[in-house]
Amino acid sequence: xxxxxxxxxxxxxxxxxxxxxxxxxxxxxxxxxxxxxxxxxxxxxxxxxxxxxxxxxxxxxxxxxxxxxxxxxxxxxxxxxxxxxxxxxxxxxxxxxxxxxxxxxxxxxxxxxxxxxxxxxxxxxxxxxxxxxxxxxxxxxxxxxxxxxxxxxxxxxxxxxxxxxxxxxxxxxxxxxxxxxxxxxxxxxxxxxxxxxxxxxxxxxxxxxxxxxxxxxxxxxxxxxxxxxxxxxxxxxxxxxxxxxxxxxxxxxxxxxxxxxxxxxxxxxxxxxxxxxxxxxxxxxxxxxxxxxxxxxxxxxxxxxxxxxxxxxxxxxxxxxxxxxxxxxxxxxxxxxxxxxxxxxxxxxxxxxxxxxxxxxxxxxxxxxxxxxxxxxxxxxxxxxxxxxxxxxxxxxxxxxxxxxxxxxxxxxxxxxxxxxxxxxxxxxxxxxxxxxxxxxxxxxxxxxxxxxxxxxxxxxxxxxxxxxxxxxxxxxxxxxxxxxxxxxxxxxxxxx
Ligand code: AHR
Numbered sequence: 476x477x478x479x480x481x482x483x484x485x486x487x488x489x490x491x492x493x494x495x496x497x498x499x500x501x502x503x504x505x506x507x508x509x510x511x512x513x514x515x516x517x518x519x520x521x522x523x524x525x526x527x528x529x530x531x532x533x534x535x536x537x538x539x540x541x542x543x544x545x546x547x548x549x550x551x552x553x554x555x556x557x558x559x560x561x562x563x564x565x566x567x568x569x570x571x572x573x574x575x576x577x578x579x580x581x582x583x584x585x586x587x588x589x590x591x592x593x594x595x596x597x598x599x600x601x602x603x604x605x606x607x608x609x610x611x612x613x614x615x616x617x618x619x620x621x622x623x624x625x626x627x628x629x630x631x632x633x634x635x636x637x638x639x640x641x642x643x644x645x646x647x648x649x650x651x652x653x654x655x656x657x658x659x660x661x662x663x664x665x666x667x668x669x670x671x672x673x674x675x676x677x678x679x680x681x682x683x684x685x686x687x688x689x690x691x692x693x694x695x696x697x698x699x700x701x702x703x704x705x706x707x708x709x710x711x712x713x714x715x716x717x718x719x720x721x722x723x724x725x726x727x728x729x730x731x732x733x734x735x736x737x738x739x740x741x742x743x744x745x746x747x748x749x750x751x752x753x754x755x756x757x758x759x760x761x762x763x764x765x766x767x768x769x770x771x772x773x774x775x776x777x778x779x780x781x782x783x784x785x786x787x788x789x790x791x792x793x794x795x796x797x798x799x800x801x802x803x804x805x806x807x808x809x810x811x812x813x814x815x816x817x818x819x820x821x822x823x824x825x826x827x828x829x830x831x832x833x834x835x836x837x838x839x840x841x842x843x844x845x846x847x848x849x850x851x852x853x854x855x856x857x858x859x860x861x862x863x864x865x866x867x868x869x870x871x872x873x874x875x876x877x878x879x880x881x882x883x884x885x886x887x888x889x890x891x892x893x894x895x896x897x898x899x900x901x902x903x904x905x906x907x908x909x910x911x912x913x914x915x916x917x918x919x920x921x922x923x924x925x926x927x928x929x930x931x932x933x934x935x936x937x938x939x940x941x942x943x944x945x946x947x948x949x950x951x952x953x954x955x956x957x958x959x960x961x962x963x964x965x966x967x968x969x970x971x972x
Contacts (some may be wrong), residue, residue: 476903478880480895481715481863481910483890488859489814491885493831494641495806496852497596497820498537499766500584501545503787503827504569507579509835510825511587519840524587527839531831532591532824536832536852539641541596541765541820546570547919548646549602553612556580558631562879562920569654571789572781578946582628585637591833595637596765601645601665610672614641617677641681641818643765644669644706647688648714649698652778659698664706670709682710683818684762689716690739695795703750703760712763712817715743718770718828719801726797728873730900730927730964731768733804733881735874737812740764744815746952763817766822767805769798769844788857792828793934794843797927799942803847804898807883810851813859821848840936846943847896847925850968855894857887869901880905888925893917895969899961911971912955919957922947926962944968 488838500506511532512525543551553610555577563577579764584744588595597616599609612623616637625636630922644666648657649852654746657665662685670682684706699713717739719732740762747760771792781787804819825831830845866878879901885894893914899905911917923944933939950959961967 476867476879477906477908478864478866479783479908479910480882480884482893484860484882484886484911485913487599488811488861490646490858491810491856493815494539494818495809495813495816496848497539497541497765497818498535498824499820499822500824501539501827502543502547502551502568502575504573504791505786505825505826509787512615513835514581517881520590522583522586522688524590525833525839526755528825528831528833529591531839531841532593532650535591535830535849537824538734539594539596539820540588540824541598541643544570544598546646546653548598548600551582551600553600553608557582557615557627567740567783569972571778571815573787574783574784574785576785582633585639595639596637596641596818598641598646598668600641601648601662602653602691605665605840606669606672609669610676613673613676613680617680617888618952625832635644640679640852641683642673643683643714644710645685648685649692649694651817652689659694659701660705663702664874666702667709670706674709681712682709683712683714685764686714687716689718690735690742696742696746699746700750703747703754706790707750707756707758707760711774712759713743713747713764715740715764715765717764718766718768718772719805720771720773721797722773725872726964727869727900728871729797730778730801731869731871731874731877731900732801733808733898734877736767736805737808740812740816755902757772759815761817763913764809764816767809767819768822768828769801770828774938788966789828791832795930795932796843796942797964799843799847799925800898800927800964802844803851803896803925804881806848806851807881807896808853810859810885811856811883833899838936839859841939843848843933843939843942847966847968850923850944851894854892854970855885855896855904857889860884860886867901867905880907886902891972892920893971895971897961897965897967898967902963903961904963906960907958909957910955911957912972915972917952917957919950919952919969920972921948922959924962924965924967927964
């Protein structure tokens with residue numbers, strides 16, 4: 476079968492905000508302890524941060540990093556994590572039933588973001604706490620001095636303010652599993668109050684309101700509407716959380732996860748714009764997709780069945796090549812919607828449903844899902860184009876009829892480079908023609924693909940390398956068109972300069 480894609484440099488969908496290549500470090504399992512931080516590890520720096528993990532974080536192209544949760548934040552006392560380490564309490568984290576030693580807190584995390592060239596995205600606790608504690612944290616982080624909280628930061632060794640720009644107003648407050656979860660009305664009120672208080676401390680900061688924990692929540696849609704009715708004037712973004720997994724061997728539906736992801740995002744945008752319409756406002760709330768990934772959540776025993784441990788191996792999913800194909804498609808879907816997606820955080824960065832895995836005292840390695848993210852983060856820049864796509868259709872059990880080939884095209888006018896991501900969700904190869912009249916003197920500079928196999932999870936660095944995108948033969952760039960065959964169940968990546 477065949478697909479035809481038409482692109483033109485003047486069909487611009489939106490500017491790509493680099494924060495789309497964000498990630499997430501939660502105090503969960505081994506994300507922090509033996510993840511980013513492991514004093515005594517052969518690669519650890521003077522502050523105890525693992526050099527190998529920092530290096531892979533840079534290679535992945537990570538921009539913003541959300542912290543400290545996640546479910547963890549909804550019972551977190553941020554004051555526990557600052558000041559002399561010997562005085563810090565150890566507590567039971569109620570979200571994951573884990574002993575939290577508070578060796579790493581806000582100051583250390585900000586120090587880690589500086590080392591890795593990333594930007595912190597801070598979440599506040601609106602589960603067991605409220606506006607006062609959230610405003611105090613902004614004062615601790617962002618006020619230069621002369622107040623109790625800012626002077627405490629300075630005494631703790633951080634003379635310069637942390638200047639944290641992005642703030643999440645709680646986490647998944649619609650979810651019954653969340654400590655202190657709320658109705659949309661109750662959450663909308665506390666989120667609005669917290670944002671107003673925090674903004675009085677620092678008028679330059681930006682806010683993310685909690686959207687639904689998934690498209691499947693019973694309250695989805697109504698939750699967004701009610702929350703935004705309360706917070707519309709206070710916030711800049713609403714969050715989207717979305718996880719996908721293969722169930723019952725239904726590869727086709729799994730490969731088409733991006734179609735559901737896109738519909739989900741469009742539904743949230745429509746709801747936000749409906750709230751704007753009712754207020755006669757031209758303000759446009761944008762999306763912070765601050766948790767997205769493949770997650771085999773069915774394998775997780777649940778929060779109520781956890782043994783109380785320190786640094787447990789929690790939700791350490793090991794990925795296969797089909798997972799890498801889906802992750803490539805999900806990131807392409809985010810980029811394709813660059814007009815409304817401002818921020819996206821892969822959940823998560825290290826060990827916990829992550830592209831980077833570590834062994835305590837041992838090596839750090841790239842999972843299969845690392846590769847498509849690193850390639851897109853490195854090369855997809857400038858603007859996302861509105862590609863007109865004529866693709867064969869595919870009927871899936873879960874998502875109905877979808878395009879067999881999904882496409883994302885980005886254009887960097889300064890570099891004169893088109894980047895094309897193509898996911899073939901079907902079991903047949905598809906011949907693709909990309910018409911690119913309007914791009915003069917186009918020639919191919921790179922063509923690679925990841926093809927899903929049936930071998931299952933890749934438990935070692937060596938076996939995960941099977942998902943390293945391999946050169947794709949038979950790509951021809953001639954005059955105003957590129958032709959190629961995309962293999963069955965694959966993700967392909969082209970650079971045309
Ligand atoms: O990323 C893992 C968990 O997924 C987060 O803590 C929570 O926000 C979501 O349910």
